[in-house]
Amino acid sequence: MQLSHTPRAISAVFDDPNLVSAAGLVPIVAVAEQAGLRSLADEHLSVPTDKGANAGLKVASLVAGMVAGADSIDDLGLLRHGGMGKVFERAYAPSTLGSFLRAFTFGHVRQLDAVASRFLTGLADQTHRGHAIIEQVNADLKSSALAHLPSGTFWANAAWLVLAVIAFNLTRAAATLAGDTLSKATTPTIRRTLITVPARIASTARRLILHLPTTWPWDSAWTELFTRVCGPPRPTTT
Template sequence: MKACHTVRPVFDDPNLVGCAGLVPALLLGESAGLHELLGEHVSVDCPNPVVKSAGVIAGMLTGADSIDDLNVVRHGGMPRLLGGTRAPSTYGTYLRSFTHGHVQQLDAVNSRLLAGLTARVPDLIRGGSDRDGIAFLDVDDTIREVHGYAKQAAAYGYSKVFGLNAMLAVCSTPLTAPVIVASALRRGNTASGKGSARMLTRAAATARQAGVSGRLMGRADSAFYRHDLVTAMIKAKMWFSVTARKNTAVKTAITRIPEQAWVPIKYPNAVWEADDTVPGGGYWVSDAEVAETSFVAFSSKKKAQQVPCRLVVRRVRRLQPTASDGTVQGELFAAHRHHAFITNSTLTTIAADQHHRDHAIIEQVIAELKDGPLAHLPSGRYGANAAWLAHAVIAFNLARAIGVLAGKAHARARWATLRAQLINLPARIATTARTMILHLPRDWAWADQWQQTFDGATGPPPMSLL
């Protein structure tokens, strides 16, 4: 491939757009009730909040990670396609007018919008309504690094990074990618588990409103090993699966497990290391064993507050360092690393361990947000940054919905892939008989998927809604 040398660029066409995929995305949001919900719930003291919130969401769908990047919705013929576009400075003023209460109003919008999206796109949380189905609620937090001491609420947290703390709850099933059901921006030095019980309760209610009628399992890591969180899961009639901290009670329980109780497993991507110096000619680098024992969690609490449950333990053999000649010394006593979690599920030991390890799916959601809107927290004001996160959550769920509409190849695709293939698509606007026609690139590799998304967003609702 070689670039043409006879090119003269001129920025003069008012009918070109660079992100035609915003049309089906925003039409889908509108049909799911986005504008009505914004008008009903958001009472921020600023003119035209519905139009401005929709503009922020549109910019985030294209990959905007700062207020200035929201200018992407104003180029070429975009004002004709979307209508009501504003300058980035206007969006910045709007975001800075948010208080904590207004951010909670956006959370309410996301909760209700997700129910509307699942009604329009039933496969968004596919399997969650099956009688024997299961859905997972994962809770985790992350530190978003910021720079400059003018950032309100920024502080050094557990990761020794100066920033703000964002806590998320996502809902997924074995058949679908996760959607975000709750979020909160907090001070940078906030303990991970603080407020997690309240968020879990919100997340469970949102998942139920979105049509999840089957079994719910809440999952979290050891930073959320808290009595209030586990109690909230029990009250919500959920299974829980929470990594246990290595306190004395847990260590003692592990030592009580008899050697014959350990069942060998291997991870899905285990690597076989060939080695003629060990019996069998090699070993699995990622092999492990699992076992379980009965356990009473939070035994320091009053007896009525203690939680009888199962303690499932996975142990992984510590690999021995090679000697100077490259050989591995024979073991006298095998050493292991132990990973324990508590659960009240009725799954088998191996299935319980497998589902618990899948908690890592929330890390992918966090990575996608940091690769998009949360690449920066754009304002010095805490309220504006909290509103930015709340808008990002709405944009993420919209992107996930259009990916599901596009078909199997995009149903679990990452946000960056959806942006590149379905949203940031160039087009030229033509008008005939009072109808705008979008001329899209010929031979676009994902033309069929884009058309399927457009038809799903603009077509009639599913028969169950008629």
């Protein structure tokens, strides 16, 4: 492979509000919603003050960021780039999510454990695989959200660990729903093939259309996941 133009003939500018770098979060977030992540967090978490408000949305934001590769609080800014606000609502700023985590105590971590356990049951119901969904967890977590712990606060780090396990299980469930090809793949491979897929967003007749790269090598697996979770994509010429 080589450049088609000389380096001086190539320019780059961050100016497109309709691009996203992780279109795979669309079916992933749908899987999480169907398995009850947001509602479970709203039901079981009692983090006090305004920092604990809308716990379900904050947990969903943290988990989505981890699925897309965030391994620090600052990395969660990836949820707010380009056209993400057109596809997702209420993706909180990293500072807000950090304040939420730092408000956790031992009791709140136990509540989050209960959320994780019930969420895993919901994922098992969707994938029909039972609790055997957890495989190679240590190696995968170390290459993902646990590359380093994000806070100087012990209970915030404990909560981050539980959220990392939730993100791991969600990623594995998505790979299972995408068919046999990726069912035993590592988390980095799943992220590279299903999640961090760029897309351009267009809208028509109250519909959003994700324009994905042509000849994507894993388009069949991505489409299988999307179809099983969101319904078959509608043909479009836009």
